[in-house]
Amino acid sequence: MAETTKGPLFAESGPAPGEAGRTGDWRSHTPVIDHEKCSQKDTCLLCWLYCPDGVITPDFPLEIDVEYCKGCGVCAEECPRNAITMIEGRKTSASPKRS
Amino acid sequence: MSDIKIITANEAAAEAAALCRVQVIAAYPITPQTPVTEELAAMVERGDLKAEYLTVESEHSAMASIVGASQVGARVFTASSANGLLYMHEMLHWAAGSRLPVVLACVNRGVGAPWTILNDQQDSIAQRDTGWIQLYCRNNQEVLDTIIQAYRIAEQTLIPVMVCYDGFVLSHTNMPVEVPSQADVDRFLPPWQGQGLLEPEHFVNLNPLILSEPRPDAQGNLMPGYMELRHRLHEDILASLAVIQQTDYEFQQAFGRGWGGLLWGYRMDDAEHALVSMGSLALEATGAADSLRTQGLRTGVIGVRAYRPFPARALAQALARVKTVTVFEKDVSYGYAGALATDLKAALFDAGISVKFSGFVAGLGGRDVAADQIVQAATDAILNEPRYGWVDVRGASA
């Protein structure tokens, strides 16, 4: 008879950022928030609301998790104050530069 | 003149259905079959294929629709995979019991749960008791040719035919395929006239309730009971063995290539050991046979092309002189062993053939099966104790 396999009985996954992996790698453009232009008020939070990947945390100043942000640009599109700009490239200013 | 294109099996299947001048298509998309539906829909849209394309909401409806269309005399086509095929399971029985020449392309994919989009043959194997003829293809050329042959077989036997090919492995892999001309296909496959089941002047109720005992109809004619109709289907499927063989032979006469009819052999003439498999895995096994020979084990391959009806006698004949038989298949009947292995073992027993027999389950859910892995398992099976085993299971404890 075949060897018995140890481990889980059935397939299971839990909610976690980036179930498909570090999807931040998919970006060709990266969103950058200008916190001066941002209302910094709970009554807005449109970017957080619209983000399809839930990578914006609703605490001010807002932060975008660039490990998983796919660069779709919906946040920049929806922001009523044009506080978000999509800049070319995948790296944020904090990351080491590589052309 | 025919045309060599580098295409996928899905494209080959769509080309074949179009060349067969199918009249009604009803198919619901499911990975990895989807390109077949897209290509056929595009052909109908462009006017290249004069067919009704029914956009149905499920696979169950797809099969139900083409059962209806076939009953009024249309040549029909559908395709599915995995959970889609399973969704139409009830209607597969219905198509066979209604004795309809439906052709379905099954793009083999593993079934959930858990979800997989990748290849194994559990989907079609799980349908082996539905009364359909099942043919398994080893490459894209065979897919195209077998769909054409399927219409001849189905229309002659009035039994539905499932043409199976491995999802992603063949369905999305490009390779050279000779696409025959429309004129050549027309010569091989005349138009389907239907069975004349439904005529305006002659009202009839198809598939009424049938009781266990034969009983007379309204005109006093004794009609068969359920058992008789089932027996008839079974006898006719057994008789289709010869039709499948003959159709492939005639195809070879017409097009210059044949696929072995019920089964094909590779280096079997002087083989002491046989590897038996179906579909693309059987082709992979030919590479394993070559390797085993360099190790001094004279090995050949038997590729089973027709799985239902099961070519028991042909297989027994092909394996009469070998010492070991090792089956590799991409399916398992839980609680026992792989379906091909168990069917084959019984056939050899019936023929009084005693061999060292092993069966391996491999490649479920798209797990890659390379010739080297087949070599490893086969070497063990040939030299050591026969067994039922699984190839490349990676245990959590391993």
Place this chain on the structure above:
Amino acid sequence: MSELYEIIWHGRGGQGAVTAAKLYTEAAYYQGFKGVSAKPTYFSERRGAPVSVHTRMSSEPIRTYSNVTTPDMAVVLDDNLLEMVNVTANLREGGLLVVNSSLSPQELGLSGPFTIALADAFHASEAAGLIVEGNVLISTSILGPLAAASHLVSLENIRRAVAGKFTGKAKDRNLKALDLAFEATRVFRYKPSDAVSASAR
């Protein structure tokens, strides 16, 4: 002994790796390879997700569809993939690595017992006008460095495959992109220290 050459193409969904591989296998068929196959491997079928295509070219019909494990050539459509995928793992000694990049092997961190061919396929395609909805299409330009660095399939046969797939302006642009990339290819040829020829097996 029959010849067999195996290639792994690395790209991202939507970049054209599948198309490029298919065109190359068609060209290989025209070149006279009787057996050719191109098999994409899918995880998630989405734009941006890494995708690879395993292709084979042989003097005999192909009898295997399992994954390529020891490629003769690796083609990388996006140099960003180099940090994510070990594209030279098991690349045969004396084999060929093609990368779509404007950088040098040193800048890309590439070195090993294989020939490296680099060309900026984005630049070639852009110059040829192959931009659709902001996306630069490199499925034909990436074939330029392949033709330049490998004699297995000629540029002429690749052009024939490309011309067979596209019509009108699209055909002209794709052929131009192919030619521009071919001409711009920088080849860093591997010189084995022993006498065994790099292209024989």
